[in-house]
Amino acid sequence: MSGRAAAGTYAPEPGAAPLSRMVRAQAWLETRTQLRNGEQLLLTVIIPTLLLVLFSAVDIVDIVDTGEGSRVDFLAPGILGLAVLSTAFTGQAISTGFERRYGVLKRLGASPLPRWGLMTAKTCSVLVIEALQVLLLSVVALALGWSPHGNPATVLLLLLLGTAAFSGLGLLMAGTLKAEATLAGANLVFILLLVGGGVIVPLDTFPDAAQSALRLLPISALSDGLRDVLQQGAGMPWGDLAVLAVWAVVGLGAAARFFKWE
Numbered sequence: 670m671s672g673r674a675a676a677g678t679y680a681p682e683p684g685a686a687p688l689s690r691m692v693r694a695q696a697w698l699e700t701r702t703q704l705r706n707g708e709q710l711l712l713t714v715i716i717p718t719l720l721l722v723l724f725s726a727v728d729i730v731d732i733v734d735t736g737e738g739s740r741v742d743f744l745a746p747g748i749l750g751l752a753v754l755s756t757a758f759t760g761q762a763i764s765t766g767f768e769r770r771y772g773v774l775k776r777l778g779a780s781p782l783p784r785w786g787l788m789t790a791k792t793c794s795v796l797v798i799e800a801l802q803v804l805l806l807s808v809v810a811l812a813l814g815w816s817p818h819g820n821p822a823t824v825l826l827l828l829l830l831g832t833a834a835f836s837g838l839g840l841l842m843a844g845t846l847k848a849e850a851t852l853a854g855a856n857l858v859f860i861l862l863l864v865g866g867g868v869i870v871p872l873d874t875f876p877d878a879a880q881s882a883l884r885l886l887p888i889s890a891l892s893d894g895l896r897d898v899l900q901q902g903a904g905m906p907w908g909d910l911a912v913l914a915v916w917a918v919v920g921l922g923a924a925a926r927f928f929k930w931e
Contacts, residue, residue, distance in 0.1 A: 691782045692790045699794035703760065712859075713755045713802060718809055721748045724869055725813045745810040745817070746895035747868040752802040753831045754866075754888055757795050759859045762839035765791070766851035769843060775931045784930070788840075795836060799828070819898035823905055827898070830913035831891040837920020838887075844928030862888040867896075887916040 686694075703709050725741040768774050777787050807815075842851050864870065866888030872880050883889050894909030 686781075688782075688786060692786050692793070695777075695782060695787060695790035696793035696797070699791055700797050703764065703794060703798055706764075709760050709764070713752065713760055713798060714805065717748050717752045717755065717802065717806060720751070720869065721745065721806060721809055722813070725810075739814060739816070741810055741813045741815045742900050743871075743896065744869065745806070745815045746899045747892040748806055748810075749803060749828070749895055750831065750866075750888055750891040751863060751868045752806060753799060753828060753891060754835055754859065754862060756798050756802065757832045758835035758839040759855045760798075760839075761791065761795060761836060762843045762851050762855040765840060765843035766846065766848040766855075769929070769931065770848035772931065792836060795832060799832060803828070817899045818902035820904075823898050824895060827891060827894045827906070827910065827913070830910060830917055831887065834887040834891075834913050834916035834920055837917055837922070837924050840924040840928060841920055844924060844930075862886065867892040885912060887913055890916075 703713075721741075721744060724744050765774070774787075782790075807817075810817075839855070842854060846854065862868070865875070865883055866886050867883070868888065872883055872889060872893070875883060884893070890909040890912035894906040894913075897903040897906045897909070
């Protein structure tokens with residue numbers, strides 16, 4: 670018998686797992702939970718896909734005039750922006766709000782995984798789901814005749830900044846309002862931004878006075894930026910990136926300041 674065993678100690682020694690492993694495990698759990706939730710799948714996958722197919726394949730030019738060129742070339746970038754909105758904002762706000770209500774966040778906050786590690790895991794889960802959304806929507810759009818242009822790195826930067834902006838706003842809502850208010854508010858914001866954020870209806874169709882305000886919305890900046898790059902083959906859309914960066918800083922800063930864990 671070794672001296673270590675004789676001293677009454679055993680291997681492996683009990684204790685918390687490495688932080689990176691805890692974050693990965695929590696991120697995987699968050700991702701599986703979201704993918705198994707029928708309501709979340711409806712919001713993040715089915716609705717964007719149906720909108721893309723419906724507005725691209727059906728002749729509705731009298732309802733939505735997408736201008737010159739193929740309808741799918743106009744719609745695909747906006748639907749990609751909608752996918753980011755549905756996952757990073759609406760889905761995350763609702764799920765986090767109810768986790769807060771039922772005390773899940775409080776219990777997880779008392780675990781060996783630090784609170785910032787939990788938020789990191791949630792962010793990783795959002796990015797994984799968004800990657801699946803982008804892949805699915807791109808395949809559907811290409812099947813409908815989509816011809817994307819531009820630099821993929823610029824598209825990725827827009828998607829990441831959009832994710833940061835919407836995540837901050839979603840966490841702010843989930844961490845300050847009651848779960849029922851978050852559920853209603855997040856869905857209402859989703860519908861309003863779908864209609865007035867340049868996703869399907871071009872901003873040029875709105876009155877001039879309204880256009881200036883609507884272009885400052887994060888969904889408008891994301892949709893317009895993606896459209897400029899993917900449809901027009903433009904370079905870096907600095908104006909849209911600036912709008913998204915401001916929303917990201919304000920949203921994440923406010924969420925960090927005002928988020929309540931119980």
